[in-house]
Amino acid sequence: MPHIAHGPRIAVVGGGIGGLAVAGFLRRAGLTAGVHEQASVFAEVGAGLVAAPNAVRLLRRLGVLERFLRRAVALDWGWELRRWADGSVLSVERLTGVCERLYGERTYVVHRADLLDALRSAVPDEWIRLGARCTSVDETARGGVLLGFADGSAEEADVVIGADGVHSVVRGALTEPAPPRYSGVCAFRTLVPAAAAPEFARRPAHTIWLGPGRHFVHYPVGGGRAVNVVAFAPAGDYTDESWSATAGVEEFRAEFAGWDPRVTDLIAAGGTPGRWALLDREPLRRWSRGGITLLGDAAHPMFPFFAQGAAQAVEDAAVLARCLADAPDDPEQALKRYESARLARTTRLQQVSHARRDVNHLPDGPEQRARDATFADADPLVGNGWIYGYDPEKALA
Known part of the structure; x- marks a missing residue:
């Protein structure tokens, strides 16, 4: 693994958003790392996501914002809430100008x-090793960490960062394995080509x-070339958490039978939808020990109802790189500082994301009408300033 003379040997397990972000921020801080990604190629998996100001601020700092903006879509129209049966607008929040000002x-x-x-543009190619599935993480007698891989290879590092997602192998070396709870909710997702999508769905709005x-x-998404659709419904006995699992278009459509035709028409215009179960995991009370730590979904998987999963991984990355750069000769202390800086914030976001499910899914009736009435008065952009105004440099200072 390449490393500078005075820096610790750092191994990142996982080449997703968090893994590439932390490698990029480490490079910016003058440290080096090896990124071990189990996939043999970087494929277009997953779907759309929201990059709120707390994430965009860090993409700018990392020097990748210009590249990001080639395909990102600014939410000029803003956030919009609609009623299921007839599409009546419950609230609209214009973001243009306001986000920048706040x-x-x-x-x-x-x-x-x-x-x-x-993010990958911030990481040298020689730092990235594809087709490297980590199978074991063991602390050594000398205070290092030994990683074992499916191909029989092994590597020793001073610091191991588990950025390997909800099914993290690295997490298993730190905590007692606890099975996730069944949430009872599943997600469907599909991409609709812009040419097949109605005009209202092509607007720069998060509806x-x-x-x-x-x-x-x-x-x-995709510079406006497609419309990302993601929907949440009762899971029944469905428990598959894989991003590669699929459902039928008619199955997806049937879940939203009786909804405004614009919803079911949009479903029909998409390709084969993906489907996965949302599994519930308790927040961890700690995620670092010795030279091993976690980042992103490996540390704090959260329901996607505040659209902060990717942003929190990027925040983790910026904080962790800064902590390691500030104490390159004492990585164990750096990891403790990182965990201390991040634990309360990510736990709070896990909790509010969890609670949002019940708010979003109220049955029609007095509670639902009271909820809808609050939307007209609320200003989530201001009310969630603790989310969007966060700056790792200030948090660490």
């Missing part, structure tokens, strides 16, 4: 692959339709 950056939507492409037990989200 937080110094705009809010964007983007395909996950396009964000990965931007959420709220209904009993379900909600339905759409926004443009």
Whole structure:
């Protein structure tokens, strides 16, 4: 693994958003790392995501914002909440100008692959090892960490960063394995080519339709070339958490039978939808020990109802790199400082994301009407300033 004379040997397990972001921030801080990604190629997996000002601020700092903006779509129209049955607008929040004034950056939507492409541009090719599936993590007698891989190879490092997602192998070396709880909710996702999407779905808006037990989200991605659709519905006995699992278009459409035809027409215009179960995991009370730590979904998987999963991984990356750069000769202390700086914030976001499910899925009735009435008065952009105004440099200072 390449490393500078005075820096620790750092191994990142996982080449997703968090893994590439931390490698990029480490490079910016003058440290080096090896990134071990189990996939043999960087493929266009996943779907759309939101990049709020707290994430965009860090993409700018990393020097990849220009590349990110090639395919990102600015939410000029803003956030929009609609009623399931007839599409009546419950609230609209215009973001243009306001986001910049409050937080110094705009809010964007983007395909996950396009964000990965931007982050990868900050990491030298020679740092990345593809087809490297980590199978074991063991602390050595000398205070290092030995990684074992499926191909029989091994590598020793001073610092191991587990950025390997919800099924993290690295997490298993730190915590007692606890099976996730069944949430009872599953997600569907599909991409609709812009040419097949109705005009209202192509607007630069993040639209959420709220209904009993379900909600339905759409926004443009890929520079406006496609519309990302993601929807949440009761899972029944479905428990597959794989991103590669699929469902039938008619199955997806049937879940939203009786909804505004614009919803079911958009479903029909998409390709074969992906489908996965949302599994529930308790926040960890700690995620570092010795020279091993976690980042992103490996540390704090959260329901996607605040659209902060990717942003929190990028925040983790910026904080962790800064902590390691500040104490390159004492990585164990650096990891403790990192965990201390991040634990309360990510736990709070896990909790509010969890609670949002129940708010979004109220059955029609007095509670739902009271909820809808609050939307007209609320200003989530201001009310969630603790999310969007966060700056790792200030948090660490």
